[in-house]
Amino acid sequence: MRYDDVGFTKFDVRDFNLRHTFESAQPLTFHADFDEGSNTVTYESGHNIINVRHEGSAEDGRLYVACSNMPYAKNDVVTRFRLHDDMRKIYRGINTDSFIGTAIRKYRGMRLTVNDPWETTLVFILSQFNNVKRIRLITKRLSERFGPEIKDDYGRPMRGFPSSSALASATEDEIWDCGTGFRARYVRSAAQYCNNNLDLNSLKGKGYDRIKSELLQIDGVGEKVADCIALMGYGKLEAFPVDTWVKRVMERVYFKDREKRIREIREFAEERWGKLCGYAQQYAFWHGRESDEFLP
DNA sequence: ACCCAGGCGGGCG
DNA sequence: CGCCCGCATGGG
Numbered sequence: 001m002r003y004d005d006v007g008f009t010k011f012d013v014r015d016f017n018l019r020h021t022f023e024s025a026q027p028l029t030f031h032a033d034f035d036e037g038s039n040t041v042t043y044e045s046g047h048n049i050i051n052v053r054h055e056g057s058a059e060d061g062r063l064y065v066a067c068s069n070m071p072y073a074k075n076d077v078v079t080r081f082r083l084h085d086d087m088r089k090i091y092r093g094i095n096t097d098s099f100i101g102t103a104i105r106k107y108r109g110m111r112l113t114v115n116d117p118w119e120t121t122l123v124f125i126l127s128q129f130n131n132v133k134r135i136r137l138i139t140k141r142l143s144e145r146f147g148p149e150i151k152d153d154y155g156r157p158m159r160g161f162p163s164s165s166a167l168a169s170a171t172e173d174e175i176w177d178c179g180t181g182f183r184a185r186y187v188r189s190a191a192q193y194c195n196n197n198l199d200l201n202s203l204k205g206k207g208y209d210r211i212k213s214e215l216l217q218i219d220g221v222g223e224k225v226a227d228c229i230a231l232m233g234y235g236k237l238e239a240f241p242v243d244t245w246v247k248r249v250m251e252r253v254y255f256k257d258r259e260k261r262i263r264e265i266r267e268f269a270e271e272r273w274g275k276l277c278g279y280a281q282q283y284a285f286w287h288g289r290e291s292d293e294f295l296p
Numbered sequence: 297a298c299c300c301a302g303g304c305g306g307g308c309g
Numbered sequence: 310c311g312c313c314c315g316c317a318t319g320g321g
Contacts, residue, residue, distance in 0.1 A: 176317090243302035
């Protein structure tokens with residue numbers, strides 16, 4: 001379904017910016033397309049193709065949702081883009097200093113997204129010792145090879161995101177051929193574990209600590225990746241993933257450029273931003289990456 | 297050509 | 310524990 005077809009659903013959204021949300025290297029980025037001209041994200045969810053167009057300003061705008069399965073899409077958009085979040089309240093909570101203040105001013109409306117837990121797990125396993133462009137490339141190849149056949153919104157066949165069961169029955173060589181490199185072993189073993197031993201969907205609604213400890217059982221998932229999955233796969237705002245960027249930015253801004261252990265940085269963030277530190281992380285991360293002020 | 301990328305597991309002291 | 314190391318591949 002497209003916008004020139006009959007139906008769409010409209011949401012009024014305050015403090016929302018689709019472009020920043022899409023571009024800020026979240027799981028959605030890796031299997032979706034964004035059209036700058038029409039300010040529209042097109043993505044696959046549960047074998048459905050969903051179109052989301054954003055109009056108006058970041059302060060006060062509208063989302064137009066189109067999908068052949070509208071009941072599914074409405075629910076997906078609300079949860080995925082966290083439309084229930086009161087961003088004014090969140091900004092008040094994390095705006096502790098001029099650094100975060102600048103990030104908020106620059107990227108006002110950028111939302112965290114809540115994505116499918118398995119998709120998030122796979123994407124962040126691929127992310128280790130890798131770059132965003134290549135994560136997209138590998139994700140695309142895995143989808144083309146192992147993803148389910150679905151129809152795009154022109155009725156043409158395409159591939160959705162590969163399930164854990166599809167990858168569990170693939171060989172390591174087949175996964176390797178998609179360009180995963182040394183991560184092939186992790187992808188296969190994570191797929192098997194999530195297919196046979198751990199139902200990621202059953203963790204929805206559990207607490208942050210429980211979710212994280214379960215995720216850490218997966219081969220190829222460590223502290224940072226587990227926090228990314230907790231944050232962007234389960235919506236746990238208590239998570240504060242510390243990657244190389246966040247580490248460098250945090251050291252520069254809050255520790256006078258002194259090297260700190262990752263755990264120390266995470267504890268500092270939990271202390272400073274409490275249950276909202278996940279949002280602080282996203283703004284710190286993206287501002288850090290996009291500003292030449294924080295180059296390595 | 298070279299260097300690096302949203303880390304991880306394993307091995308060592 | 311904390312630290313150090315190797316790791317495949319494609320883009321700049």
